[in-house]
Amino acid sequence: MKSFDSKGKGQAEKSLGAVPVSQTPLQRLEEYLTSRGLRMTEQRRFLVERVFSRHEHFDVDQLIDQLPRKGEPHYVSRPTVYRALKEFVDAGLLRRFELNGRSVYEHDYGYPEHDHLYCIKCRKLTEFQSDALGQLRDQIGREHRFLVRGHRLIIHGVCRDCNRRRSRRRAQDLV
Amino acid sequence: MKSFDSKGKGQAEKSLGAVPVSQTPLQRLEEYLTSRGLRMTEQRRFLVERVFSRHEHFDVDQLIDQLPRKGEPHYVSRPTVYRALKEFVDAGLLRRFELNGRSVYEHDYGYPEHDHLYCIKCRKLTEFQSDALGQLRDQIGREHRFLVRGHRLIIHGVCRDCNRRRSRRRAQDLV
């Protein structure tokens, strides 16, 4: 259906700098595969490269739209894309989360922990980083004797742009 | 498939007291329906009552499992259940979120805002409440000129019980 709706705009309003890492995503994948007796195939290589060529959130359909079609040179079938994404998540390359009932992926490897603002008007996802949040999270974990492995926070509301547009429209209505 | 896996255990480890409200969920639904020219039907009445008879997170399958089967007195069809849940969310009675790719519902009306700890071992959801979190959230919103409407935080990790079980097992392994 394609309802994720990236609207073509860059998803990350403010780019959080990439964290320096010793291996490229491809190398990391190779290590992961080797350690499990799995194989580095042309498809997996091609997909990691594509997935990490742009820093953006994406869902399966958005990714496949950017890939070669059936018949073209580097075509990768839909099931293989699903299988690969699952592996990339296992390998620590990607993170997955659900938004409006569909799976969305984002870079994990080489990228700092962060959370999201989700605009209910334009559906844009904006990243933000908050150390205080991490501390609060750990604190909450301790209080509950809960071994924290990670978290996922999405703040939803109306983004700056939509707000501005909205106010302007309201002002106009009064004219 | 039924993979939400409530394991029958009470989902809310610590019950957060209900917030006093002037109307019952049923009354609130009636108001909502009336204001939109919609109708209070036997099915909707029956469903609100059932949904609010226990304070627990649930998914559609879990709910339907508790409802009368086809042929029995108050049978409600699956599509109607889906339609009703959507309305209940619109009416502010329920909140919906996604966990492991399936929709989970919880009481909203008459219940304080809270977040969840999700155990990756036993899949138990535990509620917690943190004022500091709400403040931090609002602060982050202000910094981004983002009009906050709400948020959803899930901290995942290993819960106290699983931790204990795990340590015990490890200790035993050493014997």
Next chain:
DNA sequence: TTGTATGCAAATAATTTGCACCAAA
């Protein structure tokens, strides 16, 4: 050579929709 990976087609799973009939207001 020995499995693992892929593509295809088909199967699942969750949810939605079209439609004829039913029933609140």
Next chain:
DNA sequence: TTTGGTGCAAATTATTTGCATACAA
């Protein structure tokens, strides 16, 4: 009486799986 609601069956959407073949190690 009018228009919204329901159940049924079928359609959609997202994702997964069985299997024969292809290919990395």
